[in-house]
Amino acid sequence: MSKQLMTDMALKSWHSTIKRTNAIFEDLSDEEMKREIAPNKNRAIYLLGHLAVVNDMMLPLLGLGETQFPNLVDTYLKNSDDPSKDKYTVKELREFWKTSNDALSEAFSKMTVDQWFEKHTKVSDEDFATAPHRNKLNVLMSRTSHVSYHQGQLILLK
Amino acid sequence: MSKQLMTDMALKSWHSTIKRTNAIFEDLSDEEMKREIAPNKNRAIYLLGHLAVVNDMMLPLLGLGETQFPNLVDTYLKNSDDPSKDKYTVKELREFWKTSNDALSEAFSKMTVDQWFEKHTKVSDEDFATAPHRNKLNVLMSRTSHVSYHQGQLILLK
Numbered sequence: 001m002s003k004q005l006m007t008d009m010a011l012k013s014w015h016s017t018i019k020r021t022n023a024i025f026e027d028l029s030d031e032e033m034k035r036e037i038a039p040n041k042n043r044a045i046y047l048l049g050h051l052a053v054v055n056d057m058m059l060p061l062l063g064l065g066e067t068q069f070p071n072l073v074d075t076y077l078k079n080s081d082d083p084s085k086d087k088y089t090v091k092e093l094r095e096f097w098k099t100s101n102d103a104l105s106e107a108f109s110k111m112t113v114d115q116w117f118e119k120h121t122k123v124s125d126e127d128f129a130t131a132p133h134r135n136k137l138n139v140l141m142s143r144t145s146h147v148s149y150h151q152g153q154l155i156l157l158k
Numbered sequence: 159m160s161k162q163l164m165t166d167m168a169l170k171s172w173h174s175t176i177k178r179t180n181a182i183f184e185d186l187s188d189e190e191m192k193r194e195i196a197p198n199k200n201r202a203i204y205l206l207g208h209l210a211v212v213n214d215m216m217l218p219l220l221g222l223g224e225t226q227f228p229n230l231v232d233t234y235l236k237n238s239d240d241p242s243k244d245k246y247t248v249k250e251l252r253e254f255w256k257t258s259n260d261a262l263s264e265a266f267s268k269m270t271v272d273q274w275f276e277k278h279t280k281v282s283d284e285d286f287a288t289a290p291h292r293n294k295l296n297v298l299m300s301r302t303s304h305v306s307y308h309q310g311q312l313i314l315l316k
Binding site: 003012037117138141142150151156 | 163303
């Protein structure tokens with residue numbers, strides 16, 4: 001009962017955070033997406049690719065499947081924003097972002113409550129035995145905070 | 159058992175988010191605290207007061223006591239940043255922020271696991287009966303995301 005409740009809470013928080021962040025992206029024109037959030041800081045187009053790839057990497061981390069966009073890792077995760085090296089257009093990145101959110105929503109909807117309390121794939125059985133908080137639900141909560149962190153930046157463009 | 163685990167997860171996340179945010183504030187000089195995070199946006203000094211008052215208001219919301227800084231509500235919560243109306247110095251606000259964090263840590267350390275699953279004080283018994291996720295732990299999780307949101311903004315000053 002309390003596991004179900006906690007899972008519901010964390011999922012509600014995830015979905016509402018994604019929804020608000022998505023609304024900001026949708027509200028920004030393709031031109032505005034190329035503006036820096038602050039002088040010499042990331043542009044919104046970079047954050048769009050960044051959030052898409054971090055979403056995408058949640059699939060293997062949660063044992064839900066392979067990544068769909070390994071091609072985004074270098075430009076939008078390993079490196080910081082470089083306006084001279086745009087690998088994809090805003091339109092393409094919007095599509096990757098949508099696909100990554102749809103894939104997660106679909107996969108989450110099929111998970112049982114107990115699965116959320118299993119270890120995530122980057123922690124060993126030994127470590128998990130002494131640190132049971134390193135479960136899949138904790139990944140979801142920490143990724144929700146990560147999206148909020150960047151949402152706070154994106155709102156500056158409004 | 160799972161209630162204990164979930165409470166531990168949410169508290170770990172809260173404390174680590176506060177710690178990182180505090181490190182950013184400590185790293186900013188009093189002069190830097192008066193800079194805007196982006197052109198025509200909030201200054202860090204405003205966000206310091208804002209986070210202190212939102213912390214402070216968690217005390218009554220979680221049934222942990224009265225607010226300590228009702229004097230911050232108008233300037234740092236109800237109104238947006240106005241550099242011509244600084245009510246407190248950076249030094250004073252740093253003190254309020256520290257006091258609010260200490261008060262929460264102290265109060266949290268005395269809460270039982272079951273108390274985290276009780277309704278918060280702004281929801282009625284009737285509503286809570288049909289929406290049991292509106293508990294104190296959910297407030298903690300949503301406030302953690304709120305701090306992350308502003309942390310993403312503060313980091314822009316570095």
